[in-house]
Amino acid sequence: MNYYNEIKKEFINNEVYKKVKDYSKNRHELQSYYNVGKLLVEAQGGKTKAKYGNKLIKEYSKKLTNDLGKGYSERNLRNMRKFYLFLKKEIWQPVAAKLSWSNICIILSLNNTDKTNYYLNVCINQNLSKRDLQKRVKSKEYERLPKSTKDKLINNEQTKIEDFVKDPIIIKNKYNYKNISEKLLQQLILEDIPSFLEELGTGFTFIKNEYKIKLGNRYNYIDLLLFNYIYNCFIVIELKVTELKSEHVGQIEKYMNYIDKNIKTIYQDKTIGIIICKKNNKLVIEYASDDRVFSKEYVIY
Numbered sequence: 001m002n003y004y005n006e007i008k009k010e011f012i013n014n015e016v017y018k019k020v021k022d023y024s025k026n027r028h029e030l031q032s033y034y035n036v037g038k039l040l041v042e043a044q045g046g047k048t049k050a051k052y053g054n055k056l057i058k059e060y061s062k063k064l065t066n067d068l069g070k071g072y073s074e075r076n077l078r079n080m081r082k083f084y085l086f087l088k089k090e091i092w093q094p095v096a097a098k099l100s101w102s103n104i105c106i107i108l109s110l111n112n113t114d115k116t117n118y119y120l121n122v123c124i125n126q127n128l129s130k131r132d133l134q135k136r137v138k139s140k141e142y143e144r145l146p147k148s149t150k151d152k153l154i155n156n157e158q159t160k161i162e163d164f165v166k167d168p169i170i171i172k173n174k175y176n177y178k179n180i181s182e183k184l185l186q187q188l189i190l191e192d193i194p195s196f197l198e199e200l201g202t203g204f205t206f207i208k209n210e211y212k213i214k215l216g217n218r219y220n221y222i223d224l225l226l227f228n229y230i231y232n233c234f235i236v237i238e239l240k241v242t243e244l245k246s247e248h249v250g251q252i253e254k255y256m257n258y259i260d261k262n263i264k265t266i267y268q269d270k271t272i273g274i275i276i277c278k279k280n281n282k283l284v285i286e287y288a289s290d291d292r293v294f295s296k297e298y299v300i301y
Contacts (some may be wrong), residue, residue: 003043027097037084058233082108115142161231164201168297203230241277243279249288
């Protein structure tokens with residue numbers, strides 16, 4: 001078999017198909033790239049290690065560029081080879097057609113199966129664009145997940161709302177404020193609330209900041225009140241620019257109880273409390289009376 005001519009034919013057919021059948025061009029494009037990857041592996045005698053294919057890919061890239069023009073770089077051909085090898089392992093087969101080639105290339109560069117599976121699922125479930133995916137990878141979202149969460153994902157165990165809250169939570173400071181008070185920390189969050197909600201996980205919606213409640217004869221203000229439509233519950237957020245203290249837990253528990261008694265309906269689950277602090281103290285949480293309260297550190301970026 002003349003592998004170069006077969007690869008060239010795949011690319012020519014793909015270009016024609018993209019112009020004629022726009023409605024299904026992504027599926028056809030991925031099938032073409034899969035076929036090219038398979039041919040590249042077969043052309044090098046079925047060897048799957050990357051080092052064996054580099055010389056051949058360099059040669060084919062030059063010839064394809066001369067014959068067909070731009071878009072046939074060594075990097076692209078290596079990605080097609082990787083794509084075939086991933087699909088061959090059957091970990092991508094049910095979902096590959098749902099992704100764009102640009103997103104697949106980003107995921108292929110991760111070189112870690114667990115991380116790959118995580119971003120693969122995030123891409124599909126949240127319909128991430130190339131730019132969104134790049135942003136999530138660059139922020140080391142996967143690395144900032146708790147180890148317990150990663151273990152649950154690997155073992156396909158049921159997860160909870162707190163499992164996907166990043167640690168630390170990244171809060172943007174585009175004006176480079178030096179002295180961060182709790183009021184200023186809240187302001188920074190409100191300036192880019194979509195990014196903050198992404199740091200917490202999926203399904204979070206913003207209700208109000210400085211949410212006013214009355215405890216006895218005194219008014220109190222919840223820093224941030226959210227709702228999660230996936231877990232069907234309210235979330236009370238308290239912001240602390242100090243190390244976590246036991247009195248912070250007592251404070252947020254009062255706010256959670258208020259929401260449960262006065263706002264929550266019988267169709268909603270109990271309220272969750274998240275304390276976002278400068279420095280965590282795991283012992284405080286470990287000995288807290290309510291396991292619906294947890295804390296995460298923040299960093300100003």
